[in-house]
Amino acid sequence: MLLEPDVKFIKEIESLGGDTLKKCFQCATCSVACPISPDNKPFPRKEMIAASWGLKDRVVKNADIWLCHNCGDCSTLCPRGAKPGDVLAALRMYAIKEYAFPKKLGEMVSDPSKLPILLAIPFIIFLIVGMVCNMFVDPNWLCFSPGGDEIVHSHFFNSWLVDLIFVPLSLCVVAVFARGGYQFLNDIHQNAVLEGKTDKKELDLLGIAQAFPKVVLKILKHEKFDQCGENQSRSTPHMLVLFGFIGLFIVTSIFFVVLYGFQTHGPYSQFNPVKWLANISGIALVMGGLVMLKERISQDTSKQISTYKDWSLIGLVLALGLSGLLTEMTRLGELAALSYGLYYIHLVFVFCLFAYLPFSKLAHLFYRTLAMTYSEYANRQ
């Protein structure tokens, strides 16, 4: 194999939190220590040398970096302080950027100085689209003085306006993922064949689809997380946040169907079971986010570090949950102006969640699931 190390790639991985990368001296303690690494061609030793040699394609187009759940057992036991856990996390961030489109947006998402711009984008889009719609469709789609006895958020920010923005946005996100996902699957398969990690010759999408339910079950049960030694406590907050998101996704879907199917508008009564689910999910999201925050703040940086992408995701989770719950509470407390303002902010965060999903750390939801599904399909145990 012709080696053409990419020095720029190494420097970038180092800047993404993998600055210990070159310390590796190939003792393979990490591969032995890892509780979830497969026996055949175990990670992360081979990823460590390939990364320290700047062999970008080998590590970025590689399912194994996604099988890692960043338990940190390897980093704790590494005799050289090379922190393979952090290096693999950095590689995943690099891979997210690599598969996302447009790349420019990806760079902005990973740059803390661009955060105000990213937040300003939805803020301004809402205003512009709202004004335009007010002018040409209905003057009350974005109404700054809804009035009325009851606080109804759709009187301020019309549901049509919400969907006008969010439905196309979701489609865009799906398209970006579809594009990246297809490329990703092909790449990791090629890599698996090259490195002898699979017995499958051709990539069979049907086979992958069949493996999917099994993997989803594993993910929901947090099986891999529970095998971790060093960082097992992460399992619970992750579960809270994941189930929170799932709950809210279900609630939103029900809203959508009820709105368009039965023409029933919110807000729902507090006694409605859907509302119960919404409230529980919102609280789970905030609780999970807070525990994650606490753990990240108190963690031993000699074992594991937190990067901007870690902080920004926790921030987003908390912002989403808190702004949503506060919107609801202020609504119930009949603080109209505050509630409408919070709703606007909440929508801004929801936009961020959707729009920046393929570029943020949250994209692991997609790539890790895909990689785990592929590995299930490829008999990589």
Place this chain on the structure above:
Amino acid sequence: MDKKFGFYICSGCGIGEAVNTEWIMDNVPKEEGYSNCTVHPFLCSKEGVDIINQDIKEKGVNTIVIGACSRRVNYDVFKFSGCILERVNLREQVVWSHARPEGWTMPEEVNEDEPDHLQMMAEDYFRMGMVRCEKVSLPVPYKLDAKSDKILIIGGGITGMQAALDASKAGYASTIIEKDGQLGGYAAKVRKQLPIQAPYDQLISPIVQQKIKAVESDSNISIKTSTVVARIAGQPGDFTVTLKAPGEKIEFDVPDPVPPEMRVDEKGKDLEKEKLDEIYKKINEGKADILKLDPNGEKFGAVILTAGWRPYEPAKDEFSHLGYGAIKDVVTNTAFEAIAKNGKIVRPSDGKEAKSVVFIQSPGQGKDDDFSYCGSVTSMVTLKQAKYVREDYSDDGKAFVFYQHMRTPGLSENFYKAMQQDPGIFMSKGDITSVTQDGDSLMVEAKDTLLGESVQVKADMVVLATGMVPVTHDDPVVNLAYRQGPGFRDIGLFDDYVDSNFICFPYETQRTGIYAAGAIRRSLTMEESMEDATGATLKAIQCLKSVDRGEAVHPRAGDQTFPDFFFQRCTQCKRCTEECPFGALDDDEKGTPKPNPTRCRRCGTCMGACPERIINFADYSIDSIGSMVKCIKVPSEDDFDEPPLRILVFLCENDAYPAMDMAGMNRMQWHHDVRFIPVRCLGSVNTIWIKDALSQGMDGVLYIGCKHGDDYQCHFVKGSELAEIRKSKISDALASLALEEERVAMFEIAIDEYDKLPKIINTFMEEVEALGPNPFKGF
């Protein structure tokens, strides 16, 4: 000196319970001067020592025999200046290693029918001590008439300069001679140098200019550039040195020895002595004999050799698979350093920037070896040069290192870590299969890499980590006017690095008074070389001080004896001159040895070699040991129905004797029929002692000494090897006496192998028992 004896036995430590100390004392002849006999239960106590001191003071005792513990313990307690002292080892070698059976009680009277082995052994040893004391005399130190304290330093590189500075700090004047026109050596030819102080992780600018300034401004140091040694004559403390310009031919150039190919005739037979002398004279026409001193020569007391190294020159086609010689951009590390010193790193072929450089540490081809004359320094230099690439091209410069061994000892591990941390330095173990030209660049192929597969790397340049050849490989450098030749004797173990057993005796060469430091000794970094220089300087100063006191320098530091020749009986056989491991003896035209006592290390190899037995030391002689052998009682059938055997063991006192003590301290048991005689070195064992032993009826003789060979541990380099050769030569003599040659055997042990000793002795005992008793018993 009139000897007045004092005999003391300690009955403590179990001695008194196992042997009858009174009976031992009964063997002391009760005549004039032999009357001071004391048995004390705790001789090493203050009271015990006071008794001896009182005898010295009041009764004039000056020759003391102490039967107690080993001489390797309590040597600071039993120390009596101006007295001859013999320590008889009754504790470790007798009672501790030969336990009395359970329930044994001391008999009232001697049992004439049954031998009491332990009692006999103790009596033998005490008698041997007594006899030795009768035969030896107090040494008189050898003092030189004229003595120089100046140190000659050969080589003005970083090592030599450091040596001169250290000598100056200790108050010693020195002269540095340098063959080049200026000081600095290789240290002045590098772009940067490896770290020399904590935290040892970054390259530093060369420090050589500071050193040059320091030596130039030091009044204790004189500097002679463009100067080499024509010859060094004389001995430590009194070397007469002739210096000259490089390439000059002068009368006092050292004579060359006759090369091996001229030592034989057409048929390959060794030439006769006269013929050899003729050839020697012919090839050295116009040169003064080694014994002729240069009247204009400069006097020095000791020499520090810091002449350093030269780059290894690969032979044509030696590394053809690496493209060396055929491809211009494949260079050695020294050539690469020259490029780096000159400016940015560019390719020799076309001057293009070399942004991708592959460093090869081992020639590969399935072999694990590095290049010849390599060491940790070549690994470190590779890391340094890899850093040059990164310094010159920080954005896209790439340095690849393929190694079999990456050696970064001690704190230089920090440097390795720092280099490893550079994003553009890539390292892997690997076996280089080929280097080929690939269009404009080079293609390097390696297998068995850390990446788990064979790899190819595109390179602008390839650098081979070739080694550092000591200059003594090409030239003796020191040009000693010694009969054994101008250089250090090559013992075939050190690839022409100046011989030094760097574990036991660093800096010491095979020539006393000449100490080596730096890359002439081993491939070393500048930091290591400077540390080496300090060590060698201290050794040189130790030598000057010892010469001043008339003592041996090392390894028998403080020994005031020296070989004394009874020249009237010398047959000019030259064996002593030739066999001396340190070239201490020269000889005149007739072949009569000329001793140079300050060159001597007092091993006694000459004493062991001399067929006329005319070489002796004041306290160690053919007669003293021979008399000890003869005073061992050998029981015959007249004494007992089944007389016990007697085996004599010559025990090297450097490793074997302390090992024997350790065996005794551990209460290991061995056969009671052996008698030990400690010797300075197996090389000093004269075969006459074997004959003495066997002709008086002893049944076998055993030599136990240090290891020789590749990892020799002989303190005198060649002693045990010579002993082995001499032992093999007496087989014929034994055969003429109708004795089996198996009766004489030799074993080599290291000091930590004490646990093997009892087994060695007992096995030999069984072999001798199988041969049966010596037929000469009782004659």
